[in-house]
Amino acid sequence: MGAQESTPRPARPVLACGEVRTCLLPTRDAVDERAAETLLRLRADERVRVSRRPNRCAVSPDVLTGVDCRLPTANGAKVRAIGTVAARAVLTEGRVLQSTAYFAAPADGPDSRRPWGYYLVRPGLLVPVGRLPAAAVAEGFLAGHRPEELDVGSVAESLLARISRAELLDYDTPLNTASTVLRWAARPAPAGSEPSLRFTVGEEGLRTVALRLPEGTAPAAVAGLCEDLALHDWLLTTVGDKLDGVRLGTDDQAAVRKVLGPLVDHLLHLWMPRARLERVLSGLWDALEETPGFTRQWDALAQRIRDQLALRALLARREALDARLTAR
Amino acid sequence: MKGALPDEGTPFRETSAEPPTASVPFSHLSLELGHLYMEDFADGPARLARHFAAVRPWADAVRAGVGPLPGGRRPRISTCFLVDDYFSRLATPAELVPPLLAAAREAGLAIDYLARESGCAAPDPARPGSAPLAESVLHRLVESPPPGSTGYRPPVGRTGWLTNGRRTPSRRTSAALDASDVWQPPSETLARGHSVFMDVELFSGPEDDRTWSCAFLASVWQLARLGLLRDNGRAVLTPVAWDPAAFPADWDALPPVVQLTPGAAPFTAYGTCSVLPGRFLPVEHAVRVVLDQVQLEPDVLDQVARRSAAEEYPLPAGVVERTSYVFPPGL
Secondary structure (H helix, E strand, O other), X not given: OOOOXXXXXXXXXXXXXXXXXXXXXXXOOOOXXXXXXXXXXXXXXXXXXXXXXXXXXXXXOOEEEEEEEEOXXXXXXXXXXXXXXXXXXXXXXXXXXXXXXXXXXXXXOOOOOOOHHHHHOOOOEEEEOOXXXXXXXXXXXXXXXXXXXXXXXXXXXXXXXXXXXXXOOOOOOOOOOOXXXXXXXXXXXXXXXXXXXXXXXXXXXEEEEEEEEOOOOOHXXXXXXXXXXXXXXXXXXXXXXXXXXXXXXXXOHHHHHHHHHHHHHHOXXXXXXXXXXXXXXXHHHHHHHHOOOHHHHHHHHHHHHHHHHHHHHHHHHHHHXXXXXXXX | OOOOOOXXXXXXXXXXXOOOOOOOOOEEEEEEEEEEOHHHHHOOHHHHHHHHHHHHHHHHHHHHHHOOOHHHOOOOEEEEEEEOOOOOOOXXXXXXXXXXHHHHHHXXXXXXXXXXXXXXXXXXXXXXXXXXXXXXXXXXXXXXXXXXXXXXXXXXXXXXXXXXXXXXXXXXXXXHHHHHOOOOOOEEOOOOOXXXXXXXXXXXOOHHHOEEOHHHHXXXXXXXXXXXXXXXXXXXXXXXXXXXXXXXXXXXXXXXXXXXXXXXXXXXXXXXXXXXXXXXXXXXXXXXXXXXXXXXXXXXXXXXXXXXXXXXXXXXXXXXXXXXXXXXXXX
C-alpha cells in the first residue's frame, strides 16, 4: 500500500449540461409521502430525501451511468469524454414526476482513458480526453446529439421508465397530458457580468435553456433550477393546452366541467416557483417573470378556470331555480 | 453531490433531508486467515490444522510488511475469518467454530473477528428494516463503459452479469446473413495489449428470491472490511463481543460479526490482505472486477481519506488497490 494519489480535489467544471423530463405521475390520485419514498428508492442503502416546506417534494439519490463516447459539438469538433452521468428523480406533491440526467465537465483531462476508479470518485463528471471546447459543446448539446454521441436523454428516459414500472402505479390518470423535455447547458458567466438565462420553447415539447452562472455554482444546484423551470413550464403548457381545446362558451356544462375539474383537483395548487432554489440562482427567475411573465400567465389561466367554474355554478343554480318555478 | 435541496445560507432547514454519515474505527490492516468450504470442515481437525500451519508464515510476513509507521508507532492489525453459512450449513456453530479456533490457536494464530457469509447477504438482524448489504452494493454498481458507450445500455441490476469489458456481440441466426456473420471477440477495457475478459455472475434467481454468487458476496465482504459501507449513513456489520466458549446451535443466533479477542484492533481497516487457497483465485479476480465498478459514498471515502491522512498513512484512491492477497503453496 504505497503513497499514491489520495482522494482528488474535484476539478472545477467549466460546463454543466442536463436534460429534464417532466410528466404527470401515471396514477389516478397523487401519491402520499410513503409511496413517494418507495417509488424513488433507487438505492437500498440511501434514503429518499423528503422536504415538506414550502411544498412536498421527494428527491431520489443520484444514480450514475458510465459513458465513454464523443460529445456533441456545434462545430463538428471531435471530443471524447469519459466518466459518469448522474441521474435523479423528483416527485412534487406526489403528482408531477421529473427525471434529470446531468453532467459537469472540466476544462481539460488526461490524454488517455484512466482506470475506471479515477472516474468513479468524480461522480457526475465527464472528463475530456485533452481539452474541452466548452462553448461548442454547450451549443452542440442544446442542438441535440448525433448517433455515437453522448445521449443524456436516454439516461433520463430510462430512469423515468424504471420508476414508471412500479407496481403501485395504476396508469389511470385523471387527465391526459404530454410530457416535456427541457435541455440545459450552463457555463460560467464572463468576469464582471451578471448571470443570465435564455429560455427557448421549441417544437415537439423540447425546451432549451442556455445559462451563464456565477463560477463555482454546483451542477446539482443548476439541475435544481432547471427542474423548477421545467415543472412550471410543464404546468403552463398542460393547463394552457387543456383550455385551448375547450369551447368555454358552449352549453355542454358537463364537458367543460370534465376538463376544468381535474385541473383544479390536480394541478392548480402546484404553482410555486423557486420553492427550494439556491439563493444565488433565484434571481434568474426574475428575468422570466419579466418576459414572458410565467406567473402572470399562470395567474391569468388560473383566474379563468375559477371564473368559469364560478359562472357555471351560478348558471346551474339559476337553471335549477327556473325549473322549480316552471314546475309550480 | 447531496443534491436538490439547498443547504447553505438558507434560514430554514429540514433535517429529514440529510442523514449524517457514521464514522467507524480503522485498523491499518485487516488480515483474513483463510477461507474454507463447509466440506473442508467435514474433513476433521487434521485438515484445519494443516490449513492454519500453512497460513502462519505468510500471516507473519504480511504483518512484518505493514511497518514501520511514522513516529515508530505499532501498526494496528486485526485478523478475521469468514465462515460460509450461506451456501450450505452442514454443521452448527457450536460444532464447527470451537475446533476452528483451536486449530488456529495451535498454529499460533488468533482469530480476532469471526464473520458469517450470510451477514453479507441478509439484512442486519440488529437493525430491523435495514437493507441487505449485497442489495445495497448491487445498487451501487456503475459499469465501466467500453469505448462507444453513449448512455444507452441495460442496467446491470437487470442482467445480473458484470464484465470488465465488452462481450462478444450476439450472433445472428439468419442463414442469409452468414457471409457477414463473422465472430467478433470480446475485449477487456484498458487491456494491456491482449484481453483477459471476465463476465461475473452476480446472482441467480428471481428478484424476490435471489441467490447471490460467492464472488459477489466476497466483494461485499471486502468492502465491509474496508469500512466503506453504510446503511442510510449508519455503520454496518458492527462487531459484537462474544464469549468464545459459548457458540449457539443455530447460525442465525450468532451476530454477523463477532469479536472473539477482547481489545483487538478494529475490524474495519484502511487495507485488507487475504491469505487464501489458490482455488479462490478466480473468485478474487471477479472481486476485483466488481470492486472496480462500485461507486461508494463520497462522504465515506472522504472520511477514510481524512483519517488516514491525519495518521500520515496515505491510501490509494482506488478501492481495488486497498486489497491484497497471498496464495501460499500447500494451502
